[in-house]
Structure formats: structure tokens, C-alpha cells
Amino acid sequence: SFVLVNSVAMEGDGCAVCRTSEAKLVALSHKLNCSQQKPNHSNKRCSDAEKLPASEPILLQHYPLYRKSDAECSGEDSAPPEEKNIPFKEKYDVLSQEASQKLIWWFHPRLILSGHTHSACEVLHAGKIPEISVPSFSWRNRNNPSFIMGSITPTDFSLQKCFLPYESRVFAIYCAAGALLVILILAHFQLLTPPFYFAQRLISKHKAV
Known part of the structure; x- marks a missing residue:
């Protein structure tokens, strides 16, 4: 009881x-x-x-x-x-x-x-x-x-x-995912600066295929 x-x-x-x-x-x-x-x-x-x-x-x-x-x-x-x-x-x-x-x-x-x-x-x-x-x-x-x-x-x-997962780790994953998403969007529109040309070329190759 x-x-x-x-x-x-x-x-x-x-x-x-x-x-x-x-x-x-x-x-x-x-x-x-x-x-x-x-x-x-x-x-x-x-x-x-x-x-x-x-x-x-x-x-x-x-x-x-x-x-x-x-x-x-x-x-x-x-x-x-x-x-x-x-x-x-x-x-x-x-x-x-x-x-x-x-x-x-x-x-x-x-x-x-x-x-x-x-x-x-x-x-x-x-x-x-x-x-x-x-x-x-x-x-x-x-x-x-x-x-x-x-x-x-x-x-x-x-x-x-x-x-539950550590809050700090969850925020770190969210921030990393958000940063990656921004890079991919900029690469898609070919707006990246030289250090990020690799992502831009990778997306271009994917489009060509």
C-alpha cells in the first residue's frame, strides 16, 4: 500500500x-x-x-x-x-x-x-x-x-x-546540427567562402550525379 x-x-x-x-x-x-x-x-x-x-x-x-x-x-x-x-x-x-x-x-x-x-x-x-x-x-x-x-x-x-541525456550534450548536438545545416544551405547556393569550398564541391558533384 x-x-x-x-x-x-x-x-x-x-x-x-x-x-x-x-x-x-x-x-x-x-x-x-x-x-x-x-x-x-x-x-x-x-x-x-x-x-x-x-x-x-x-x-x-x-x-x-x-x-x-x-x-x-x-x-x-x-x-x-x-x-x-x-x-x-x-x-x-x-x-x-x-x-x-x-x-x-x-x-x-x-x-x-x-x-x-x-x-x-x-x-x-x-x-x-x-x-x-x-x-x-x-x-x-x-x-x-x-x-x-x-x-x-x-x-x-x-x-x-x-x-535522461545530459542537457549540455543535447544543446551541443543541436548547435552542431544547426551549423552543418547552415553550411549546406550556403553551399547549395554557392555562397561559401574559401575554407568551405569542399562542401560546395561535394554538393555540386551530388547534383551532377
Whole structure:
């Protein structure tokens, strides 16, 4: 099962949206935790709870759970060296420590997927819960955007990262193709200067054939 969390509602400032969202999350966590109990385990609190698929959930949210910085992150799509040691601001770059602990305590997720920082990172929470911060998918934010494809079952998951072409390489190919096109057009109309006579002669031979 997947749990989609509105990260903005985890500010913890007591706003109406925060209170409503937290109440719904608490109710959902109760259902999920009761659903994972063994049939022979008696619990009065779970007697009337709606039963959901008995698997540890996967947490999806925009903001990462609390971490000090990206200093421990590695990989070609992690933050650049000059940014890795910049401390994160709680409730701005990452969730607060309190909100992060609540989500882990409520749901005991088997995997957490997040974003926001525009750079990739893999961390372990409580020594066993992996969180993967997915890097930006936009060339506006990084030169090597990527996305993650996954295969998920009730008991396991497998993820594979796929990269898009480097933006700089795409621009280089476009520029080279554009320059070649201009040369061919000028050669076609015999407007080339001496250094480009080869292309002009090549086109002339092609026409003769």
C-alpha cells in the first residue's frame, strides 16, 4: 500500500489543514497497524478497525524526512560538492525532526520516496527504513535529470534509476546540427567562402550525379 503525505500539512503549527491531515494520518496508521497484526493476536483497539492489505506501506511525499544535509549522499546525481555540507532548514528544505519521527512511528514504512532538493540521496532512518530522494526530472534544475522505475510487491520492491541525456550534450548536438545545416544551405547556393569550398564541391558533384 502507498501513503501519500501532504508535506506542507506537517508543519505542526496547529493550522486547520495540519490538524485535519494529522487526524486522517493517525486514523490511517491505526487501520494499517491493525491490519498487520496476526489473526491470533487479540487487541481490543483493533476489533472494529477496517482491515487493509497487510503489508508495510510505502510513504510518498514531496519533502524529505529530516536530515542535517546532503553530506552523506553520493552518486553522479547527488548534490554538487559545494552544496553537500550546507545545513538544511527544518520545515523548508526538509520536514522537522518532530514530523519525521511522527511519520515513522505512525506508519513504520518499508520505503520512503521524496524529492524537493533536486538532488539524489539515499539514507536510512532508524537504521532500517530506506529513504530515496528522487532528483529533479527537469533540465531547468540540473544537467542530468533522471527518474526511477520500480517493481513493487506486497513484501518487496526493486528500483532502477534511469537517466535522461545530459542537457549540455543535447544543446551541443543541436548547435552542431544547426551549423552543418547552415553550411549546406550556403553551399547549395554557392555562397561559401574559401575554407568551405569542399562542401560546395561535394554538393555540386551530388547534383551532377
